[in-house]
Amino acid sequence: MSKKENDKFIITVKSNTKDLFAFTKLIPNRKKRFQKASSEPITSDPMNELARKLHPRRQYLIVSEIKDETKTTKTIKLIPDPDSNTKELAYFRAGQYLSLKVKVNGISITRPYSVSSSPSEALNGFYEITIKKVEDGYLTKYIWDNWKINQKIISSEPNGFFYYESLRDKKEIVAIGGGSGITPFRSMAKEIAEGKLDIKKMTIIYGSSEEDDIIFYDELKELESKNPEKIKVVHVLSCEEVSLEGCEKGFINADIIKKYTDVNNSTFFICGPQIMYEFLDKEIEKLNLPLKRVRKEILGQIKDIVNYPGFPQDFAGKTFNIKVHVGNAIKEIPALATEPVLVAMERAGLTPPSKCRSGECGFCRSRLISGEIYIIPESDKRRAADKRFNFFHPCSSYPLSNLEIKVPRDA
Amino acid sequence: MNETSNIQKINDSYDAIVIGAGNGGLVAAAQLAMNGVKVLLLEQHNLPGGFATSFVRGRFEFEASLHELCDYGSTTDKGGIKSLFDDKFNLDAEFIEIPEAYRLILTDPGEDIDVTMPFGIENFLDAIEKEVPGSRNSVKNFFDLGKDILHATAYIGKSRGNPDQKVLMQEHSNFLKTTAYTVKEVQDALNMPEKARKILNAYWVYLGVPTNRVNFTIFATMVYLYVRRKAYVPKNRSHEYTTALDAKIREFGGDIEYNTKVEKILVENGKIIGVETVNGDKIKTNHVISNASPTLVYNKLISPKSEVPEIALKEINARTHGVATFVVYLGLNKTAEELGIKEYSYFIYNKGNTEELYYSLGKLETPNVQATICLNAAIPDCSPPGTCIISITSAFLHGVWDDVKSEDYFELKNKIAEELIDNFEKAIGASIKEHVEEIEIATPQTFARYTGTYNGIIYGYEPEPWDSFIPRLSCMKDEKHIEGLELCGGFGMRCHGYSSSMKDGETAGLLTLQDMIQKGEIKK
Numbered sequence: 001m002s003k004k005e006n007d008k009f010i011i012t013v014k015s016n017t018k019d020l021f022a023f024t025k026l027i028p029n030r031k032k033r034f035q036k037a038s039s040e041p042i043t044s045d046p047m048n049e050l051a052r053k054l055h056p057r058r059q060y061l062i063v064s065e066i067k068d069e070t071k072t073t074k075t076i077k078l079i080p081d082p083d084s085n086t087k088e089l090a091y092f093r094a095g096q097y098l099s100l101k102v103k104v105n106g107i108s109i110t111r112p113y114s115v116s117s118s119p120s121e122a123l124n125g126f127y128e129i130t131i132k133k134v135e136d137g138y139l140t141k142y143i144w145d146n147w148k149i150n151q152k153i154i155s156s157e158p159n160g161f162f163y164y165e166s167l168r169d170k171k172e173i174v175a176i177g178g179g180s181g182i183t184p185f186r187s188m189a190k191e192i193a194e195g196k197l198d199i200k201k202m203t204i205i206y207g208s209s210e211e212d213d214i215i216f217y218d219e220l221k222e223l224e225s226k227n228p229e230k231i232k233v234v235h236v237l238s239c240e241e242v243s244l245e246g247c248e249k250g251f252i253n254a255d256i257i258k259k260y261t262d263v264n265n266s267t268f269f270i271c272g273p274q275i276m277y278e279f280l281d282k283e284i285e286k287l288n289l290p291l292k293r294v295r296k297e298i299l300g301q302i303k304d305i306v307n308y309p310g311f312p313q314d315f316a317g318k319t320f321n322i323k324v325h326v327g328n329a330i331k332e333i334p335a336l337a338t339e340p341v342l343v344a345m346e347r348a349g350l351t352p353p354s355k356c357r358s359g360e361c362g363f364c365r366s367r368l369i370s371g372e373i374y375i376i377p378e379s380d381k382r383r384a385a386d387k388r389f390n391f392f393h394p395c396s397s398y399p400l401s402n403l404e405i406k407v408p409r410d411a
Numbered sequence: 412m413n414e415t416s417n418i419q420k421i422n423d424s425y426d427a428i429v430i431g432a433g434n435g436g437l438v439a440a441a442q443l444a445m446n447g448v449k450v451l452l453l454e455q456h457n458l459p460g461g462f463a464t465s466f467v468r469g470r471f472e473f474e475a476s477l478h479e480l481c482d483y484g485s486t487t488d489k490g491g492i493k494s495l496f497d498d499k500f501n502l503d504a505e506f507i508e509i510p511e512a513y514r515l516i517l518t519d520p521g522e523d524i525d526v527t528m529p530f531g532i533e534n535f536l537d538a539i540e541k542e543v544p545g546s547r548n549s550v551k552n553f554f555d556l557g558k559d560i561l562h563a564t565a566y567i568g569k570s571r572g573n574p575d576q577k578v579l580m581q582e583h584s585n586f587l588k589t590t591a592y593t594v595k596e597v598q599d600a601l602n603m604p605e606k607a608r609k610i611l612n613a614y615w616v617y618l619g620v621p622t623n624r625v626n627f628t629i630f631a632t633m634v635y636l637y638v639r640r641k642a643y644v645p646k647n648r649s650h651e652y653t654t655a656l657d658a659k660i661r662e663f664g665g666d667i668e669y670n671t672k673v674e675k676i677l678v679e680n681g682k683i684i685g686v687e688t689v690n691g692d693k694i695k696t697n698h699v700i701s702n703a704s705p706t707l708v709y710n711k712l713i714s715p716k717s718e719v720p721e722i723a724l725k726e727i728n729a730r731t732h733g734v735a736t737f738v739v740y741l742g743l744n745k746t747a748e749e750l751g752i753k754e755y756s757y758f759i760y761n762k763g764n765t766e767e768l769y770y771s772l773g774k775l776e777t778p779n780v781q782a783t784i785c786l787n788a789a790i791p792d793c794s795p796p797g798t799c800i801i802s803i804t805s806a807f808l809h810g811v812w813d814d815v816k817s818e819d820y821f822e823l824k825n826k827i828a829e830e831l832i833d834n835f836e837k838a839i840g841a842s843i844k845e846h847v848e849e850i851e852i853a854t855p856q857t858f859a860r861y862t863g864t865y866n867g868i869i870y871g872y873e874p875e876p877w878d879s880f881i882p883r884l885s886c887m888k889d890e891k892h893i894e895g896l897e898l899c900g901g902f903g904m905r906c907h908g909y910s911s912s913m914k915d916g917e918t919a920g921l922l923t924l925q926d927m928i929q930k931g932e933i934k935k
């Protein structure tokens with residue numbers, strides 16, 4: 001019931017006295033409730049617990065097996081380090097990568113590697129990564145020379161967005177891989193074979209330079225023969241002389257793709273070295289696919305940045321000084337114009353945070369206090385406001401002058 | 412000491428430390444820094460904002476949690492947040508007005524409601540009268556009460572918490588007489604028609620408590636402020652104004668460290684003496700403002716445990732933790748117009764009874780409750796030409812996800828996301844699924860992961876009448892248990908919501924400042 005007085009509406013909820021009484025009792029009743037309540041502390045927090053399981057900041061691992069796949073590739077099996085708190089491995093989505101944090105000659109670096117084993121194998125206690133030795137590679141050379149069974153490794157949680165997503169992708173997928181880019185597809189194919197990835201068909205088109213370079217040849221063949229409806233593998237070899245039966249010759253191109261796939265009913269996943277992308281981009285363009293059906297794995301650090309279209313070539317060979325603020329310390333470090341700011345920091349013995357090294361994950365996000373940088377436009381995945389307020393991703397930015405930057409400590 | 416560990420250090424003493432760079436913590440730190448306090452803001456994530464953030468997938472930048480900022484307002488009718496940003500901090504951030512209040516669709520046969528409500532009190536009243544003839548007066552009275560409550564709270568604020576009882580009785584009786592009641596109790600007294608309630612109470616999800624339990628005071632002021640001052644969103648997602656706040660704090664002389672999780676709040680003889688971080692920092696201070704909730708502070712952070720006051724735990728246990736949210740973010744490769752999506756904000760429920768809706772959030776099933784927004788309806792160029800961004804938000808009661816295992820997690824969230832998309836498609840008759848170019852799904856786990864919030868909860872304690880903002884503000888002195896400790900944010904004195912959390916941060920900053928001045932720690 002309510003009434004009007006002098007044009008002003010005055011409420012009565014129950015009755016005038018009751019309403020005012022209820023008001024006066026509000027605080028005493030509150031105090032009574034508190035007094036009556038339990039004083040047991042809350043000790044469980046299931047969602048933070050689940051978050052730690054799915055996304056542990058660090059996983060402490062050891063190498064339990066090393067298998068030579070080809071002359072230049074090894075599959076490394078990783079299991080929880082029994083001396084650590086890592087008791088189980090984080091589950092993941094086939095196609096995701098781990099960022100390994102390793103020391104090379106006293107210098108701390110990270111490198112991303114796709115998990116080549118299947119998600120269910122993580123539940124059984126192991127991950128596999130398959131590493132290709134890179135010419136003049138920094139870490140890979142070190143691995144070949146130094147890693148043995150029981151080598152300790154720190155890994156991130158599984159990362160990245162290169163996975164099949166049922167609410168977005170077609171039920172038929174085409175996996176185009178080159179070289180070590182086959183690794184995420186091995187994980188996906190295994191998951192399909194286990195009956196856990198709900199897709200109709202996966203066609204793997206795998207480019208290698210020669211027969212001896214094909215990684216997982218036998219395994220892929222077996223996956224294909226055991227799941228003929230679901231998995232199809234096409235090898236494409238670029239060398240002159242090819243003895244392998246049933247393979248395609250040359251580079252993966254639009255015609256080969258059309259020959260083996262239902263182009264208009266497939267989602268394309270592409271993973272391989274930079275040179276493959278450069279060639280393939282033009283071929284994919286010919287297929288007129290909407291962006292949504294082309295998923296490209298990130299590249300990592302761009303090779304040969306000097307010749308990258310758009311990079312100011314006259315900066316080649318120049319070095320600058322970077323004044324780095326970390327915590328309350330300041331360190332002056334040298335930096336090449338042709339090397340990402342992140343690498344300059346690592347070389348100088350700093351341990352800045354990083355994961356994808358491709359500009360995508362934002363984990364290395366830092367603040368540019370002063371100076372000029374070159375950012376690879378394709379890798380510029382910064383948030384709009386970060387661009388406006390001078391935050392940048394050191395993994396995909398190159399110094400074009402002396403810089404002053406503020407970098408967060410590693411998490 | 413070697414170089415690396417040296418370089419990992421930060422200063423070891425501050426006048427004040429703010430834990431957490433969410434809405435509350437950012438404003439608290441800015442307030443302190445602006446007043447010359449040597450303040451350090453510590454954030455466990457590598458970004459400011461907490462929930463008030465954004466993320467990039469492909470060519471889209473998604474808003475993580477904000478639907479509509481309340482109490483921002485225009486230059487001619489400035490709200491509390493606009494005053495804070497423009498007048499106090501002179502913040503470099505742009506906000507865009509949302510075109511309409513909301514479209515409410517009730518999907519069960521027989522419910523028969525599909526209305527789009529406008530902003531502006533008069534427009535809203537006209538629309539509801541048209542929809543429910545005879546309802547205008549009761550709804551007008553509802554808004555008048557909202558307005559009266561705001562006048563009353565402004566008066567109490569001006570009196571610095573010591574209002575003249577006579578003035579309260581004479582001038583603010585509408586406030587006094589509704590404070591102890593729920594929305595339902597007051598709407599009953601207003602004789603508001605059932606259908607008008609269903610329409611007006613569409614906003615219930617923003618507080619996450621059904622109208623038979625949610626306090627009238629907070630609900631009425633919220634709805635009144637939305638309808639009167641309209642709602643706003645940041646031009647470049649929440650990350651824009653939170654980053655602008657980060658810049659302000661530094662400009663004012665404050666320090667910020669990201670990737671620095673506070674593990675312990677050190678207390679001795681009932682007084683704050685410092686904090687310890689996971690990075691191994693031990694930092695001395697006499698003042699801590701925690702943007703982390705009381706639940707986390709008293710159950711986890713205070714060290715040693717013997718310093719945790721029993722009453723603080725009782726206070727937490729007497730309350731009900733609010734809901735955790737579930738969000739599906741969609742980057743679509745068609746424009747909103749092409750898809751037939753016209754409005755910014757959609758409330759889609761199967762029923763109009765909020766109590767039933769609330770209990771339906773208590774099962775690990777797809778809720779029949781969604782608040783969906785199409786950002787392009789407010790900011791046409793928020794995504795590349797030819798595309799649009801939609802986010803569908805639903806909720807679960809605290810604890811519903813507790814037994815989910817990591818190996819079942821991805822499948823579960825995809826199933827719920829798919830059904831939420833289906834429900835949206837059915838409700839508005841659009842087909843969006845085939846146009847999904849990017850999709851991300853956030854669950855209670857996700858919010859826990861990025862912010863550490865207790866059990867993934869995104870809303871604070873439920874604001875029932877006994878625990879709404881008036882009782883909380885009135886009791887703030889009695890419920891302060893540790894000298895030098897203030898709390899702020901969604902679990903704070905003004906209850907949850909972006910604007911409440913920010914205003915709460917401002918209050919925490921001012922209270923700390925006052926304490927420092929009283930103790931002679933800083934000059935006025």
Ligand SMILES: Cc1cc2nc3c(=O)[nH]c(=O)nc-3n(C[C@H](O)[C@H](O)[C@H](O)COP(=O)(O)OP(=O)(O)OC[C@H]3O[C@@H](n4cnc5c(N)ncnc54)[C@H](O)[C@@H]3O)c2cc1C
Binds near residue numbers: 114134160183298343
């Ligand atoms: C998502 C993703 C998944 C990947 N998955 C795989 C995979 O499954 N298998 C695989 O084989 N590869 C994979 N890669 C590539 C892999 O991460 C490495 O790039 C590759 O192994 C090469 O490492 P490297 O250190 O040997 O070579 P490079 O990284 O080419 O080594 C040279 C680099 O080291 C830097 N450097 C040289 N000297 C120093 C120094 N003193 N201090 C610090 N830095 C120095 C150089 O500047 C240069 O950047 C993946 C990449 C990405 C982005």
Ligand code: FES
Binds near residue numbers: 354356359361364394
């Ligand atoms: S490491 Fe991922 S963005 Fe730099």
